[in-house]
Amino acid sequence: MPSLKDLRNRIASVKATQKITKAMQMVAAAKLRRAQSSAEAARPYAERMGVVLSNLAGSIAPGAGGPGLLTGTGQDSTHLLVVCTAERGLCGGFNTSIVRLAREHAAQLLAQGKKVKIICVGKKGYDQLKRNYESHIIELIELRAVKNLAFSNADPIGRKIVALFHEGEFDVCTLFFSRFKSVIAQIPTALQLIPADVTTGGDKAAGTGHGAAAQVGSVNYDFEPDESEILADLLPRNISVQVFRALLENAASEQGARMSAMDNATRNAGEMIKKQTTKYNRSRQAMITKELIEIISGAEAL
Amino acid sequence: MSSFHFEIVAPEKLMFSGSVQSVTFASSEGEMTVFANHAPLMAMLKPGIITVNEEGGAVQKLFVKGGFADVAPTGLTVLAETALPLADLNAAAIDTHIADAQTDLDVAKTLESKRLASEKLDQMRELKAALAL
Numbered sequence: 211m212p213s214l215k216d217l218r219n220r221i222a223s224v225k226a227t228q229k230i231t232k233a234m235q236m237v238a239a240a241k242l243r244r245a246q247s248s249a250e251a252a253r254p255y256a257e258r259m260g261v262v263l264s265n266l267a268g269s270i271a272p273g274a275g276g277p278g279l280l281t282g283t284g285q286d287s288t289h290l291l292v293v294c295t296a297e298r299g300l301c302g303g304f305n306t307s308i309v310r311l312a313r314e315h316a317a318q319l320l321a322q323g324k325k326v327k328i329i330c331v332g333k334k335g336y337d338q339l340k341r342n343y344e345s346h347i348i349e350l351i352e353l354r355a356v357k358n359l360a361f362s363n364a365d366p367i368g369r370k371i372v373a374l375f376h377e378g379e380f381d382v383c384t385l386f387f388s389r390f391k392s393v394i395a396q397i398p399t400a401l402q403l404i405p406a407d408v409t410t411g412g413d414k415a416a417g418t419g420h421g422a423a424a425q426v427g428s429v430n431y432d433f434e435p436d437e438s439e440i441l442a443d444l445l446p447r448n449i450s451v452q453v454f455r456a457l458l459e460n461a462a463s464e465q466g467a468r469m470s471a472m473d474n475a476t477r478n479a480g481e482m483i484k485k486q487t488t489k490y491n492r493s494r495q496a497m498i499t500k501e502l503i504e505i506i507s508g509a510e511a512l
Numbered sequence: 513m514s515s516f517h518f519e520i521v522a523p524e525k526l527m528f529s530g531s532v533q534s535v536t537f538a539s540s541e542g543e544m545t546v547f548a549n550h551a552p553l554m555a556m557l558k559p560g561i562i563t564v565n566e567e568g569g570a571v572q573k574l575f576v577k578g579g580f581a582d583v584a585p586t587g588l589t590v591l592a593e594t595a596l597p598l599a600d601l602n603a604a605a606i607d608t609h610i611a612d613a614q615t616d617l618d619v620a621k622t623l624e625s626k627r628l629a630s631e632k633l634d635q636m637r638e639l640k641a642a643l644a645l
Binding site for chain 2 (some may be wrong): 248251252254255258259261262265266360361364430431432433434435439440443444447451454
């Protein structure tokens with residue numbers, strides 16, 4: 211049986227924790243609004259990019275053996291996994307669910323006898339992945355210092371992936387991040403970057419974009435300067451855009467996950483305070499009763 | 513005069529979307545103007561000014577730092593690398609872009625990327641001179 215003082219201390223400490231979680235929840239809510247609007251603002255670009263790419267891919271003569279970024283190396287032996295996670299914890303299962311998806315993917319590939327290389331974006335994913343896959347991790351990119359994600363943060367990552375591809379370091383590249391569906395639902399997603407998954411990307415974009423009518427193959431494009439040069443510029447850019455989009459979606463998801471995790475924590479703390487307070491009051495009253503009985507029985511004995 | 517749909521999107525956001533009469537931009541092969549019912553065309557942009565003649569007669573000028581123009585039957589879409597209203601562009605901003613281009617050139621390894629980077633740098637300098645900033 212804890213003493214009254216123990217209970218008082220306990221209640222005070224839980225109250226302090228509750229204040230912290232409450233503050234974190236409110237900060238996350240404010241950040242979420244910002245992250246969500248920038249994620250939404252970035253969507254049109256990625257969608258139009260998808261439409262433009264599928265237009266291009268459609269107008270390229272089949273069998274002409276387009277650039278590697280579009281068609282891949284034709285092999286499937288080395289996979290690069292780009293795992294985007296948060297820089298901070300205390301956001302529920304957010305990091306874990308992305309890492310779990312990546313880990314399953316990696317285990318599957320390794321079981322098939324393929325080589326796996328991993329680039330971690332975000333420290334939390336690195337911490338979790340290095341336990342099993344340290345030898346596979348080739349790089350850790352930290353975005354801790356970044357307050358507002360800009361395209362210039364994603365561009366170097368995209369360029370690095372493209373450079374690695376040209377050096378023949380991998381054949382297939384997959385991007386892992388969490389898609390922001392709503393505050394309570396974030397979906398861990400694997401997106402294949404190289405070879406470009408143009409058809410699905412284009413269809414999806416066309417469904418929402420205005421360019422639905424301008425679909426694959428229906429138009430004959432003029433190119434200025436020419437097809438291959440445009441593609442050579444557009445494809446690496448598309449990689450950067452996809453990475454940028456993943457980072458933005460991730461940022462929004464992270465804040466959403468943190469907000470609901472902190473909401474839960476605040477509620478749990480509230481419940482705990484209530485329980486402890488009842489316990490405290492009960493034992494206080496029991497103590498008073500006990501003392502009274504002692505006094506009365508002492509008086510009666512006289 | 514008939515109008516068509518025009519959109520300019522930067523990675524961060526949608527800059528402009530609406531009906532326009534004509535759009536003038538600097539493609540890699542030279543300046544061009546697009547009116548309604550233009551043949552499908554894909555062009556690379558170089559750093560420069562995009563002039564938008566809106567349907568109501570208003571004129572907007574935007575600065576872009578490279579990108580792509582996609583002329584489709586449904587309209588014109590510009591995927592810009594960086595875009596901002598011309599009014600917001602000042603000497604300091606363009607100098608940072610020039611410095612960026614310079615670092616790109618410095619880190620470029622292959623001949624091809626060096627050529628591209630130096631081309632970009634020259635275009636930026638030209639633009640700065642043209643705007644007399």
